[in-house]
Amino acid sequence: MVPPPYLVAAWACGVFVLSLVNALTLSWMMYAWWSDTHWHRTAWKSPTPQVYPSGGRLSFSLIVPARHEEQVLERTLSDLAQVDHPDFEILVVVGDDDPGTAAKAYEARDRWPNTTKVIVDYHEAKNKPKALNTALPHCQNDVVGIIDAEDVVSRDLLRAVEAQFIADSCDVVQSGVQPMNLQSRWYAARNVLEYYFWFRSRLFFHASRGVMPLGGNTVFVLRRHLLQLDGWDANCLTEDCDLGIRLSAAGARISVSYAPTRVTKEEVPASFATFLRQRTRWHQGFIQVLRKGDWRDLPRLSERIFALFTLAMPIIQAWSALVLPLSLVTILIARVAPALVVFSFVPLVITLVSLGVEVVALGEFCRQHGSRARARDFAFLVLSTIPYQLALSWAACRAVAREILGVNNWEKTHHEGLHHLQDSKVDAST
């Protein structure tokens, strides 16, 4: 069967767009390694006294939204209370319908009454941005930081962030977030590396281009800016990305830092279903931010195009999920010119090159955290490539469908605290 020329042309265009998207994604993912200059600019500085001035020039309010997190909240709050900084407060936001978590929060407040406050969120339908907005009026310090209930933060985080605020004279600092338990699930290694490339490299690129989808935690914003922007969007599924885009459009200076010793440790989603729900939420959130259109206020055309590309990624992914099988069918059934068939392999070839880069990064990641990647980890990383892509595409399709149907409920990610366990293992071994 010889397909009509217009179909072949459309197919070739699809392959071209897919190649371009893959190539750009690979290129941006490697921003930190683009050149010597980039490598130095994105590399962490060692914690010397010069980097940490005497401290206390900035005060911090750390918001910890907690919902059904009684398993992990205690440890998180006790870690936070012992963070090395002279001037900070912790605001735990608990729901009025969640007594278990609230009890843990009050326990913590009783232990550290000077630093810890408990705020109750009375919203009928609860989500993270509403919790944050509830806490915002209670924040009294210069900088508002967000820490998730399951996060493991490093002791010197606030000093480093303060130093960065002063050194870069910026409005926002996004510090690295990193899931650690890369051996827990089949998708874990891939998930860990995704975070690694995002926070170690790609966010620096976003910061340099003035279009910043912020992360959900370990993000620090000058309080007056948050008030100026009226806090978070209560109806957005990715309030973090939305805030980042609005801050970027408002001309805020955003700094990124990633130091292996200072990353906020998280866990990969506990089950595949949770993972899918989390991805669906992120994808849908990006589409919402795209639809809200704040990115159109970005001053430069190049920034607007870049924001459009970034926010439309879930749509592109859903589209490619539909195009790729069609493309395969075309190759197998229809008689297409051999050169075109070869051309259709280009996106796959770029994916393979990316896979090579990921294998290198896995080794590097494990070395940075004092362990060695095992053959099994590499095997999982390689073998999970296609299933993981399929999962992401499925989540993207789901997100697009939900957005079209107007389904907008918050699918919360459940946490088991596996990274805490791993952390204590590492502690025990060292």
Added chain:
Amino acid sequence: MKPNAARFGRVDRLEAAVPQVSRGAAPRLADVLGTPRLGGAPPTPPPRLSVRTRVSVWAYVHRQSLIVVAVLVVGAGLLHGNNMFGSPARFDDEGTYVSQAWAFQTHGTLAYYTYWYDHPPLGWMLLAAWNLITFAAPFHVSLWAADRVFMLVVDLVSCVLIFGTGRRYGFPRWAAALAVVVFTVSPIGLTWTRMVLLDNLATPLLLAAFFLAVSPARRLSAYSGSAVCLAAAVLVKETSILFVPFVFWQIWRSARPETRKYVMTLSGGLFFSGVLLYPLYAIVKGELIPGKGHVSLLGSLAWQFFGRPGNGGLLDVHSSKHQIVATLVHQDPWLLIGTAVLCPLAFLSRPIRPIAGATLVQVLLPFSHGYYPSPQVINLLWGASLVLGSVAAQLATWHPRRLPLRSGLVSLCALGVAFAALAGPHEASLDGTLLTANANSPRVQADLWISAHLSKTANVLVDNNFWLDMVEEGFDPARTVWFTKLDRDPAVEREFPGRWRDFQYVVSSDAIRATDTQYPDVLAAMTYSTVVATFGAGGDRVEIRRILPRLAPRLDAQRSGSRA
């Protein structure tokens, strides 16, 4: 108060309304916040320069090099371009590549006859692109001439890249310029870089691969570009694969240890995936593995590496390899022998080692048992010129304590003078021949005669250079047959069941006369034919011969009779 609140005891409840976010309400922080940020005002970002400004700043910084390069390019252009259609005589392979470019641009196929994976096709795709860009066909310019112009452009690009690569390897400007001069002036260079050959197209790609691999800013994009150029070079001419380890060696040395793994993975991945597109094409066509009734990539490769008879040992005086190398050495003994001697010396300079290594491989290649085609020398040329430039630069800075001041420079000058005295006349006379002799006039006359006297419906056996000219003149490509295809291509055999007896003419050129028993039909056509017209004399002469099939039985009978 909400019902649950009482259960928690002391609840810090605030009635503060949650602010609602609305689009468009966000004022620009920069405007609203008059207060300076912490740490003072942010550092003013460097001004965004326009492309024009950046180019002019770059040109100002590099003005001395630019002047040198401009002079070199003009000189090389005059030397290369002067009489480039007259000399050297049209080489057999030129006809192959240009006619394949013609097939690609007019028929969209990789060859007019069955493409049998003799070489990867990127080279004649580039030729076809040049022909299309320069509108060679509509202006009735001979494609061969258009592509010799392309070789001029390619040669000038190579000159610029030799200079740039030399500079990146730390040569002083004069040494980099010396390398360009060696590359241009050498009679071997002048002979072979003028011809439309795949190796000439691979040269700037390989040079660019080395140039980008020495990225001073250690840019990932430069390393990637290097890998892509290398892959393109291999897809132009498969023998470029000999340079692959040396380019990657260079990338390895150039990258910083912390990022080396990323650099190697990315560039290696890009190189391999680029090269693998070629076997992928063969797989898609079902022509990867040898089988009945079709050509195959692996079959052709096996023939190139194992099946093709080597052209003898270098030391065997009667072998064709010996003759090829002897001819080359006669053309420029100084460059070839000088390179063979100086390559090990170049290893003393650490930076140039990858190029010296690659050049050494090319020097040693004729000593191997395989097939050594004469255009292979092109791959030696640019490396040799860089090696000579490097050794000269080292010699100039050589300053042993016991010897008088600047002894290195003095000996370099002495060597230069000695070279000019000894080698100058020989090289100048060879270059002079290349600048004046018209080696192609028999072919031009034959072309004119053929279009005036031969019927457009005649079946003619020709070499591939005449094939191209006649097809361009309007002869039917189905009736004008490249002689090697008569005994090899099943499609041609089907078309002409009577084999050589189905043809009326054979245009006998050096390429046809050089054939032996591997083409029995061509031999028969040459035997049972009579000369109608002759152009030129000696080995370059062209004869138009009329084939007389009825002669065959009579002559055969005579022969068998005389034998009896």
